[in-house]
Amino acid sequence: MKRRKFFRRFMVVLSYTMVVAVILLLAQCEGPTKITNPYKDAQRVKEAAEGVYNEPTMRYVDAMFNEIYIAYQKHIDGATAIQFYKLAEPIVEEAGARLDAIKKHQDELAAMEQTLDTMLSNLEKTWNVSTDTADADRTLIEENRKRVDELKAEYESVKALSEEAGAMIWEYWSDQDGEEFKRYTKQQQESEARMVEIEKEIADIELQNTILELAYAKQGVELFPAVAEESANVEVVSADVAEPVEAVVE
Numbered sequence: 001m002k003r004r005k006f007f008r009r010f011m012v013v014l015s016y017t018m019v020v021a022v023i024l025l026l027a028q029c030e031g032p033t034k035i036t037n038p039y040k041d042a043q044r045v046k047e048a049a050e051g052v053y054n055e056p057t058m059r060y061v062d063a064m065f066n067e068i069y070i071a072y073q074k075h076i077d078g079a080t081a082i083q084f085y086k087l088a089e090p091i092v093e094e095a096g097a098r099l100d101a102i103k104k105h106q107d108e109l110a111a112m113e114q115t116l117d118t119m120l121s122n123l124e125k126t127w128n129v130s131t132d133t134a135d136a137d138r139t140l141i142e143e144n145r146k147r148v149d150e151l152k153a154e155y156e157s158v159k160a161l162s163e164e165a166g167a168m169i170w171e172y173w174s175d176q177d178g179e180e181f182k183r184y185t186k187q188q189q190e191s192e193a194r195m196v197e198i199e200k201e202i203a204d205i206e207l208q209n210t211i212l213e214l215a216y217a218k219q220g221v222e223l224f225p226a227v228a229e230e231s232a233n234v235e236v237v238s239a240d241v242a243e244p245v246e247a248v249v250e
Contacts, residue, residue, distance in 0.1 A: 033071040038080060041068050042087035049095035058099050065092050122211060129215030137212050138223050144205045151205075155198045162191035 035041055045068070049061050065088055072081035129137075165188035172181040216223050 033067045035068055035071045035075065038072075038084035038087055041084055042091065044068075045088040046091045049091050052095040052099055053102065054099070058096060061092060061095055065089070122207065125211050126215045126218065129212060131216055131219045131221050134216070134221060134223060137216070141209050141212055141223065144209050148202055148205055151198050151202050155195060155202075158191050158194050158198070162188050162195065165191060 045061065045065050048064055052058050052061055068088070069081055069085055072084050165184045168184040169181065169188060172178055172184065175181055213223065
């Protein structure tokens with residue numbers, strides 16, 4: 001009786017073990033790629049390629065194309081594999097080009113949305129500027145203009161360093177492991193990085209000035225009236241105050 005129970009339990013455990021082993025084996029093994037003939041299989045690739053709209057769908061089509069091509073090489077012959085390749089490869093390329101166009105369009109839309117958001121944000125800042133601190137804002141604008149002039153001068157200096165480094169890089173191009181080549185390469189990289197920083201800082205400062213000036217102009221407030229008056233006075237003097245030249249009689 002005990003032997004029967006032990007045998008029954010053993011068979012149950014063995015059955016479960018075999019089932020698990022079969023499941024694991026099936027999970028690890030992929031079935032062979034189905035192939036028919038080059039024309040039908042190229043049509044399969046075409047049908048799949050028509051559904052390409054993002055990277056995962058494109059990867060699926062690429063994988064299908066490669067698997068069928070390899071299956072022809074393994075199970076038929078190289079000539080048939082090449083025949084399939086010539087039929088299906090233009091289809092895959094067309095799908096890739098279509099995906100690139102979709103991505104480009106999406107990038108353009110994203111850039112347009114970003115530009116619009118920036119414009120709206122700047123417009124909102126303009127409307128929210130208080131014109132009760134004209135003296136302080138006038139001083140800020142003048143300081144900003146001086147800072148922009150300083151940054152532009154620095155930009156030209158750094159640009160000269162970058163160009164000098166670029167020339168020296170070509171001078172030492174044959175010795176790219178040498179200290180001189182590495183030094184000038186580092187100098188050029190640092191100069192170009194600083195130029196980018198300067199351009200951004202100038203853009204930010206000029207945007208701040210533009211927002212302030214537009215805000216006051218919207219309210220009809222002239223931030224720099226003295227400059228306009230001086231300019232007008234200079235024009236009047238240059239036009240009206242002209243002393244007559246006396247003739248010299250010998």
